[in-house]
Amino acid sequence: xxxxxxxxxxxxxxxxxxxxxxxxxxxxxxxxxxxxxxxxxxxxxxxxxxxxxxxxxxxxxxxxxxxxxxxxxxxxxxxxxxxxxxxxxxxxxxxxxxxxxxxxxxxxxxxxxxxxxxxxxxxxxxxxxxxxxxxxxxxxxxxxxxxxxxxxxxxxxxxxxxxxxxxxxxxxxxxxxxxxxxxxxxxxxxxxxxxxxxxxxxxxxxxxxxxxxxxxxxxxxxxxxxxxxxxxxxxxxxxxxxxxxxxxxxxxxxxxxxxxxxxxxxxxxxxxxxxxxxxxxxxxxxxxxxxxxxxxxxxxxxxxxxxxxxxxxxxxxxxxxxxxxxxxxxxxxxxxxxxxxxxxxxxxxxxxxxxxxxxxxxxxxxxxxxxxxxxxxxxxxxxxxxxxxxxxxxxxxxxxxxxxxxxxxxxxxxxxxxxxxxxxxxxxxxxxxxxxxxxxxxxxxxxxxxxxxxxxxxxxxxxxxxxxxxxxxxxxxxxxxxxxxxxxxxxxxxxxxxxxxxxxxxxxxxxxxxxxxxxxxxxxxxxxxxxxxxxxxxxxxxxxxxxxxxxxxxxxx
RNA sequence: UUCCCGGUUGUGUAAUGGUAGCACCACAGAUUCUGGCUCUGUUAGUGGGGGUUCGAGUCCUCCCCGGGAAGCCA
Numbered sequence: 001x002x003x004x005x006x007x008x009x010x011x012x013x014x015x016x017x018x019x020x021x022x023x024x025x026x027x028x029x030x031x032x033x034x035x036x037x038x039x040x041x042x043x044x045x046x047x048x049x050x051x052x053x054x055x056x057x058x059x060x061x062x063x064x065x066x067x068x069x070x071x072x073x074x075x076x077x078x079x080x081x082x083x084x085x086x087x088x089x090x091x092x093x094x095x096x097x098x099x100x101x102x103x104x105x106x107x108x109x110x111x112x113x114x115x116x117x118x119x120x121x122x123x124x125x126x127x128x129x130x131x132x133x134x135x136x137x138x139x140x141x142x143x144x145x146x147x148x149x150x151x152x153x154x155x156x157x158x159x160x161x162x163x164x165x166x167x168x169x170x171x172x173x174x175x176x177x178x179x180x181x182x183x184x185x186x187x188x189x190x191x192x193x194x195x196x197x198x199x200x201x202x203x204x205x206x207x208x209x210x211x212x213x214x215x216x217x218x219x220x221x222x223x224x225x226x227x228x229x230x231x232x233x234x235x236x237x238x239x240x241x242x243x244x245x246x247x248x249x250x251x252x253x254x255x256x257x258x259x260x261x262x263x264x265x266x267x268x269x270x271x272x273x274x275x276x277x278x279x280x281x282x283x284x285x286x287x288x289x290x291x292x293x294x295x296x297x298x299x300x301x302x303x304x305x306x307x308x309x310x311x312x313x314x315x316x317x318x319x320x321x322x323x324x325x326x327x328x329x330x331x332x333x334x335x336x337x338x339x340x341x342x343x344x345x346x347x348x349x350x351x352x353x354x355x356x357x358x359x360x361x362x363x364x365x366x367x368x369x370x371x372x373x374x375x376x377x378x379x380x381x382x383x384x385x386x387x388x389x390x391x392x393x394x395x396x397x398x399x400x401x402x403x404x405x406x407x408x409x410x411x412x413x414x415x416x417x418x419x420x421x422x423x424x425x426x427x428x429x430x431x432x433x434x435x436x437x438x439x440x441x442x443x444x445x446x447x448x449x450x451x452x453x454x455x456x457x458x459x460x461x462x463x464x465x466x467x468x469x470x471x472x473x474x475x476x477x478x479x480x481x482x483x484x485x486x487x488x489x490x491x492x493x494x495x496x497x498x499x500x501x502x503x504x505x506x507x508x509x510x511x512x513x514x515x516x517x518x519x520x521x522x523x524x525x526x527x528x529x530x531x532x533x534x535x536x537x538x539x540x541x542x543x544x545x546x547x548x549x550x551x552x553x554x555x556x557x
Numbered sequence: 558u559u560c561c562c563g564g565u566u567g568u569g570u571a572a573u574g575g576u577a578g579c580a581c582c583a584c585a586g587a588u589u590c591u592g593g594c595u596c597u598g599u600u601a602g603u604g605g606g607g608g609u610u611c612g613a614g615u616c617c618u619c620c621c622c623g624g625g626a627a628g629c630c631a
Contacts, residue, residue: 009571010570033631035630035631037630037631041579068630069631070630070631072631073631091559126628126629129629130627130628130629132594133627134560134627135559135627136558136626136627137558137559137560137627138558138559139559139625140627147581168629171629180560181559181560182560182626183626183627184562184626186627191629192629193629194629206606208629210628210629210631211581211630211631212631214606215631222568231562231563231624231625232625232626232631233626234561234562234626235560235561235562235625235626236626237561238561256562258563263568286562290593310571311569311570311580311581312569313569313571313580314570315563315569315570316562316563317562317563317564317569317570317623317624318563318623318624318625319569319570320568320569320570320582321568321569321570322567322569322582324582325568325569325580325581325582326570326582328580328582329581332594335593335594336594340591342591369590369591369593369594370594376580376599387623393604399592400571401592402592410590412590412591413590414590443590444590445590451588454592455590455591455592456591457591461624463586494623513565520593522591522592522593523591523592523593524591525593547591547592547593547594548592548593548594549592549593549606550592550593551592552592553592554591554592
């Protein structure tokens with residue numbers, strides 16, 4: 001397969017190949033243009049993956065451009081956080097730039113448009129402008145100020161810029177067509193008066209360009225070849241093109257892709273903010289949040305996120321991707337690289353009656369059956385151990401092959417044991433399981449090669465370490481958190497989205513990893529050492545995703 | 558009612574006008590010192606009607622369905 005084919009076959013890359021072949025563009029320059037008004041999430045990751053990924057694939061370059069044209073909502077905190085998150089995802093920008101870097105050029109170009117009669121200052125109120133715009137089915141009407149002389153508009157615009165007018169008193173508009181079927185072409189606003197402090201330009205400006213006026217021109221200044229954006233800007237493309245044509249400057253090609261929606265996941269920035277502000281979650285980095293910070297803390301890896309994005313692909317269809325696909329990608333990666341350890345989440349004591357009291361022995365346990373190079377670690381074994389309460393039952397259902405009275409199971413890496421009886425407290429709750437072991441089964445097999453279907457994880461009572469484990473599940477109980485209509489998203493919070501286990505017991509080998517380290521808790525799932533709440537010697541583990549569990553599925557039926 | 562965009566198995570995504578494929582999910586089985594991993598197999602799709610063509614998911618046409626558009630947000 002040739003290089004050009006390995007670049008990929010999605011419709012955007014295909015168009016770029018065409019543009020390169022036809023000579024329309026000689027190189028690929030892209031940009032990823034977040035507004036610094038919030039933390040970015042997995043949906044943004046798709047845009048990042050596309051714009052940065054395309055630049056990489058075509059040996060071009062991609063700039064990180066902050067689209068900071070609305071000073072009332074943007075600030076430096078978000079700039080820093082977004083830079084961090086993009087880097088974490090694994091992308092490197094050619095340069096960090098800001099739309100505000102181009103304010104003067106944008107202003108000069110606006111003057112140029114006024115001078116040729118393609119823009120004018122309108123003095124209608126916000127409400128009037130809206131009323132004059134018409135509706136999707138009715139044409140708009142010209143503003144009475146539309147035929148203002150060029151000189152008058154120029155004068156007014158300069159005075160707007162000089163700060164002579166209050167917010168909302170005048171705007172600069174492009175002069176296109178108030179009856180245009182595309183409402184974006186009905187004399188769109190280019191500048192509004194905003195006496196607001198900007199996080200970068202300070203108080204240098206009191207008029208700010210709108211998205212439509214700033215975006216394409218910023219692309220042009222940067223020599224962008226392909227401007228990749230969401231479907232919501234499709235209706236803006238004619239305007240994007242119109243401005244560039246009026247100016248006669250470098251003309252990038254805007255291409256739209258479908259945004260990412262995931263089942264049981266809510267990505268609306270506004271609602272995410274509400275979750276944080278109303279303390280429904282702990283913060284932007286809560287492991288249940290779809291923010292990159294949240295996912296990072298949860299234990300998701302940048303590589304798995306990118307693999308996921310690649311598997312999802314792109315089109316112009318609105319989609320709802322199964323959240324399970326992300327977990328599949330995450331498991332696929334971690335299965336290869338995550339060290340295995342044994343952790344008992346809900347311990348029940350097992351006493352092995354025929355194992356000598358006071359004796360302790362050591363086994364070599366492989367760290368990762370998928371990777372022999374990962375080596376082994378020592379685990380200790382003695383008369384008293386703990387197993388998972390779920391791994392024992394007094395009345396086993398059909399095809400159950402965990403521990404039950406009279407049944408034999410293998411303790412991973414150690415011996416076969418057979419349950420003899422149980423001990424209860426006054427309430428009837430089982431507090432201890434008694435068992436005998438087969439000394440011949442040392443290491444996990446016997447000379448008679450008899451089959452034991454069940455293999456349980458366990459920890460040695462003598463050296464098990466108490467750890468905190470946080471079991472995360474989907475934040476929402478509703479699959480479609482995009483189209484809620486009049487429903488309140490708060491009504492769909494999953495009460496079991498976080499279950500904190502404080503009495504889990506871990507083998508000593510699970511302790512001492514750096515925060516952020518990812519492990520497999522055998523038979524449970526993939527966990528990472530929490531980067532915030534972990535203390536020396538007191539790890540907190542976050543469950544990223546569970547292992548596939550075909551038994552749970554089967555027994556639920 | 559206007560303009561723009563879209564519609565391929567349950568989900569997502571492929572198919573110079575020429576055998577509708579891949580992945581996830583689901584299901585069945587094999588294997589297994591993780592009921593994990595791995596392996597094998599199964600179910601299931603071109604929204605509808607006309608037309609062009611030897612041949613249509615692909616081109617034309619009409620219809621149906623879904624989404625977007627009336628911010629001085631991006």
